[in-house]
Amino acid sequence: MTVRIYDSRSQQLTDFAPVHPGRASLYVCGPTVQSGPHIGHVRSALAYDVWRRWLEHRGYRTELVRNVTDIDDKVLANATDDESWFALAYRVEREFSEAYRAVGVLPPTYEPRATGSIPEMIELIEQLIERGHAYPAADGSADVYFDVRSWPEYGALTRQSVDDMEDAADADPRGKRDPRDFALWKARKDDEPASASWSSPWGAGRPGWHIECSAMSRKFLGDSFDIHGGGIDLRFPHHENELTQSSAAGLGFASVWSHNGAVTVNGTKMSKSLGNSIFAHEMVETVRPIVVRYFLLTPHYRSVIDVRVVDGELENGSLAEAASAFERIEDFLERADAAAAVEAGELPEAFAAAMDDDLSTPQAVAVLHETVRAGNAALASDDLPTATAAAASVLAMLRVLGLDPADPIWAAPAGGAEADALAALVESLIAERAEARSHRDFARADGIRNSLVTAGIELEDGKDATTWSIA
Template sequence: MTLHLHDTRTQTLREFVPLDPTNVTMYVCGPTVQSGPHIGHVRAALGFDLLRRWLEYSYGRVTFVRNVTDIDDKVLTNATDTEEWWARAYRMEREFTAAYEAVGILTPTYEPRATASIPQMQELIQRLIDAGHAYAAAGDVYFDVRSWPSYGELTHQSVDAMEDAADADPRGKRDPHDFALWKGAKEGEPASAIWDSPWGAGRPGWHIECSAMSRRYLGPQFDIHGGGLDLRFPHHENELAQSTAAGDPFATYWVHNGLVTVGGQKMSKSLGNFTLAEDVLAERDPQVVRYALAAAHYRSTLDLTASSYDEAEAALGRITGFFRRAARTFPETVAAATIDELPAEFTAAMDDDLNVPQALAVIHETVRTGNSAIDAGDGAAAAFAAESVRLMMQILGLDIDEPATAGAERVALDSLMESLISQRAQARADKDWGAADRIRDALAAAGIALEDAADGTHWSING
């Protein structure tokens, strides 16, 4: 089986055939950095990190571009007398980067800022004007949606059924659905947020930014365009229209990730129901956060609760517990273990529209098989399972050698377990079998297994 991805434009599961099998090209809409990231932003970036990792495993090279929108109405609005818009945008950008790095999201091949590609945006706007698909009016430039018959093909809407474009002053619009390519400067806007253009001083509209940046760094046609489900309209619809109207083939596949919700509502800064990534990462081990965010299919809606992280922590504990148990029981055999390829079931799951939940199920089944092999004294089978688990976890960006609990929590748990194991050892030495059994039973009820070995008693979260 080869990789199949759900393509938003065709609304079908399509076989992935890259333009160049030696270099897969991928553009993902990154953050608008008016404020810091919430956990929904991290989930979105993680979905495409998982896709990128699988593409790298399957094809080798992936050129991955993720932009930063550092000029926008909200960026300007959030500036203060003591922090200019560009300074705040850079500070927020660094917060996004820190959150991404904490959960192991790979650094993009390139991460362009919108303000660095103004000439390319102006060139694209001029091409659209020359082609008769855009017009200048009152210092603004608008895309003429009625001039492009394919407008609406991404979200399968007719123009008349769409909401009016509210991204700019409608002072010069011919049609309320026309969207801004260039926004004329307004009184009170900082001079640092204004650029000269053939149509008057101003700044670019949001949608033109990604069309220009993707073309600049990946060319007029590339393999995958990604982003959040909430970007399909109007942002991606408008990107597709303006790029194709300008003569570019643009993206071959459109991939969108599902949203994080809170009580059934989209997590959003505008709704005030968001959880900052910084707060989550202060309370939870980043590997636990990564597992929790990856455990649902990337296209599904994910309603995050405290139990989501608890379940992820327990699941990671079962996996890392098995790996350590295998390495402890058969150290030389595990250290020397190699496998030629990933388990077929894992590969099939990942090729099936990046079905990470099923891939995780394969990992847990391998853990169960490996634990049974340890119980049976089969070192070769245990080592094979351990190496398989390590490689599968590596593909998912999960470090099997990392503890499944946060640092302070892990220290506390280790200390507690050391005390209980010592108490149980003393009870056994005193032949107080009842007390020893009570300690073992209490730990088992808490999901912790004890293993008595020649070198002492070891514990693990029960799988």
């Protein structure tokens, strides 16, 4: 029983050997909450949800950290006079959480926001400066950059030489020694709100994107952890820069780099910039959420999933096939359970072997359907013991994959118009209260809280955010 995983850095399968025996630690790059989730975001979260479930099944005590990038150029750019950057970030974060929940993605062990770890980011930048790998801009702007020429292994993850790389486009190059140097700290600009900057030894500003994940993974998982995951599009520059700055700071960082494949539309990369994104709610509205999960996890997590769109509408072909396939599984379980109560049994060896082999879900799902066919044949011949055993194995496989139709999460559609309206209203008031507090208008902030309490809504102010619940 050895779990094997493909390491993007070495470009080969490797035995999973955790830093701490009996435990598994994963850090997965979560969303930049600038706008709503598309199906590529959901596919990535789902891939590491299945990894987590399998590692837990194999007996590992598993911690999964998935961050939220709630401060970024794009978040600031998408803010409006009517919706501040932090209100936008919080609203979109909830959209992501709902999209993940809709397809059965378990909540991460920790889900830190970047804005909650600013001190740790500053500390890490200071270490890099002390070690000679980073420098404040000479123009006194408060920008701080990583010196890529100071680290000979820069490019190790994507196997590029520095001279072949494109210039780093994450900051104004005015204070850079090399155009490929990337931003660790970005000075506040005159047109940016004061609430979007923090004090630092170099001046007011905010962290660069890459330093955020290095600091948060260290904060929640330690200097060394097992798996760093994310979409294939993050390999460069984000993950390359993470690896470089963390290694240069003397951290062990990730033992394995794992990347899930992209989702394309009609063979073209799906991205917000191209305007061809298929948003999560569109797919969930086309077929049942459990079928979306089945559709997304059946291909290997490192493969490309191509979704077809005709005349601007999501084509139902592949999704319809997935729906039919999953209905055959459900139909068998219902008929088997009607004959004799079904309890989850043992996993077939072939299923477990496929999952141990870099989470080979196509082979695992093939075993699932083979077992369903064998169970149907047994029912047809009135061989109840064989049919019951097959159903027990099918249920065990479905539970490991997060596809048990009896799981309460699939009992009703996600959300609903009334719930969505309530959430939007409360979140708007929470954002308004936060803005009032930032301007020290505590009377207004207390008035909003009192109004919500009167309406039966309780607020809880945490370190990183305010959460609400119905009293």
